[in-house]
Amino acid sequence: MTYRFQGRMHAEFHNLFARLRDDRGQGTVEYVALILLVAGVLAGVIVAGKSLKGGGIAQTVVGKLKEAIDGVGSTKP
Numbered sequence: 180m181t182y183r184f185q186g187r188m189h190a191e192f193h194n195l196f197a198r199l200r201d202d203r204g205q206g207t208v209e210y211v212a213l214i215l216l217v218a219g220v221l222a223g224v225i226v227a228g229k230s231l232k233g234g235g236i237a238q239t240v241v242g243k244l245k246e247a248i249d250g251v252g253s254t255k256p
Contacts, residue, residue, distance in 0.1 A: 225240055 221240065221244075224236065227236075
């Protein structure tokens with residue numbers, strides 16, 4: 180009985196560590212990191228643009244983003 184329990188625990192630990200080493204879903208993590216990086220760069224551009232006189236670049240970036248968001252789902256012939 181003890182050896183059976185030890186064998187079962189060994190198999191469970193082996194399966195646990197095998198699942199931890201699995202790389203499924205790694206692409207999703209990388210895409211999320213890439214999106215966060217792009218968002219950080221855009222935020223930096225907007226903050227830097229606001230310090231300029233008139234904030235032209237910041238207004239342009241925000242305007243283009245709003246156009247892109249508003250355009251999602253709409254059909255253009």
